[in-house]
Amino acid sequence: MKTIGVLGGMSAASTQHYYAELCRLTRARLGGLHSPQLLIRSLDFAEIEVLQMRGDWEAAGEVLNQEAKSLEQGGADFIILATNTMHKLADQMMAGVYIPLLHIADATASAISAAGLRRPGLMATAFTMEQDFYTDRLKQAGLTPVLPDDADRAETHRIIYEELCKDITTKESEVAYVAIAARLADAGADSLILGCTEVGMLLNEANVPVPVFDTTRIHCAAALDQAMTS
Numbered sequence: 038m039k040t041i042g043v044l045g046g047m048s049a050a051s052t053q054h055y056y057a058e059l060c061r062l063t064r065a066r067l068g069g070l071h072s073p074q075l076l077i078r079s080l081d082f083a084e085i086e087v088l089q090m091r092g093d094w095e096a097a098g099e100v101l102n103q104e105a106k107s108l109e110q111g112g113a114d115f116i117i118l119a120t121n122t123m124h125k126l127a128d129q130m131m132a133g134v135y136i137p138l139l140h141i142a143d144a145t146a147s148a149i150s151a152a153g154l155r156r157p158g159l160m161a162t163a164f165t166m167e168q169d170f171y172t173d174r175l176k177q178a179g180l181t182p183v184l185p186d187d188a189d190r191a192e193t194h195r196i197i198y199e200e201l202c203k204d205i206t207t208k209e210s211e212v213a214y215v216a217i218a219a220r221l222a223d224a225g226a227d228s229l230i231l232g233c234t235e236v237g238m239l240l241n242e243a244n245v246p247v248p249v250f251d252t253t254r255i256h257c258a259a260a261l262d263q264a265m266t267s
Contacts (some may be wrong), residue, residue, distance in 0.1 A: 038074050039264040042113025042136070044104050047120040048202035049236035051253070054176035055119045058257040066261065073264065076113045080105050082202065085123075089164070098129030105134045115139055117260045121232050121252055122162045125170040142171050144259040145230060145252050146178035152248060154228045158183045158221030160214070160240070161232030163194040171232065183226040189217045193236075201235035214239045222246045 044054045049137030057076065063073045079102070084176055088097040101123065108116055118124060124141055131138050149157050157175065165171045165241070167190065185193060196210045201223045216252045218240060228248045231237045237251045 039114035039266075040074045040076060040112055041260050041264050042105075042108030042111070042116040043075055043077045043119055044080075044101065044108060044130075045077060045114060045119035046082055047085055047123055048082045048235065049079065050202055050204045050238070052077070052079050052119050054234060054237070054253050055117075055257060058254055059261065062257055062261050066265075073261065076108055076111050078108055080104065086198070089122075093163055094126060094127075097123070100128040101126055101262075102130075102132055102134070105130050105138075109136050115260075115263060117141075117256060119253075120234055121171065122164045125164060125168060139256070139260055139263055141175070141252055141256045142174040143178070144255050145192035145232075145250055146175050146180055147259075148255045149180060149228055149230070149250055152180060152228070152243050154248065155179070156181050156183055156225055156227045157250065158185075158218065158224075158226030158229045158247070159232045160185065160193050160217060160221075160229065160236050161195055163190055165232050166190050166193070182230075183224055185217055185221060189220065193217060196239075197233050197235055201233075201238050206238050211239045211244070215244050218245045220248075 046199050059073045063071050085097055105116055117139050121141055157180055159166055168186050175182050192213055200210055226247060228250060229245050231240055231251045234253045237253060
């Protein structure tokens with residue numbers, strides 16, 4: 038099995054889900070005491086969040102680039118970035134890195150297309166919903182993303198940063214997220230991308246009226262596929 042380099046900590050809650058899901062999938066596929074071969078570099082998200090809020094993406098990209106190089110030097114065969122938002126910096130992160138990056142948006146788009154769906158709703162951070170680094174990759178795959186309105190985007194973003202990234206879940210926020218998902222379906226979405234790796238803490242197939250595509254689960258499954266190829 039190849040070694041998966043996981044660049045995480047953005048947030049810690051997300052990285053915990055990645056580790057648990059990769060272990061679960063490996064046991065399901067191989068049985069017994071099997072577990073994945075991983076290198077995990079978990080950053081201090083408080084420092085990254087300051088750079089995000091300041092708009093200093095160049096500095097954030099330099100941090101990710103150094104960490105990607107460290108994973109390569111440590112023996113990783115390829116890298117997964119355990120966050121949707123920071124894929125904004127994917128190109129800068131991988132500059133001078135010679136192992137591949139498995140991009141979360143590409144894996145998600147492939148899963149949606151394979152299901153025969155074309156108009157995914159997207160719930161994520163404001164950066165992911167409002168900038169084109171993520172939605173353009175979905176469009177390049179032949180999809181037409183459906184976004185929440187301004188107020189719903191703001192509330193989705195607030196709950197992620199004020200609650201989910203801190204491992205806080207509340208019934209009130211679940212109700213808010215369920216309502217936003219329903220409005221996306223009413224607007225023509227035929228599926229829903231949980232486009233922040235923490236959104237799955239509140240939404241799932243049981244409380245969303247359209248098929249759900251959890252980017253954490255999709256990314257982990259694609260990473261394990263890649264790790265098990267010769």
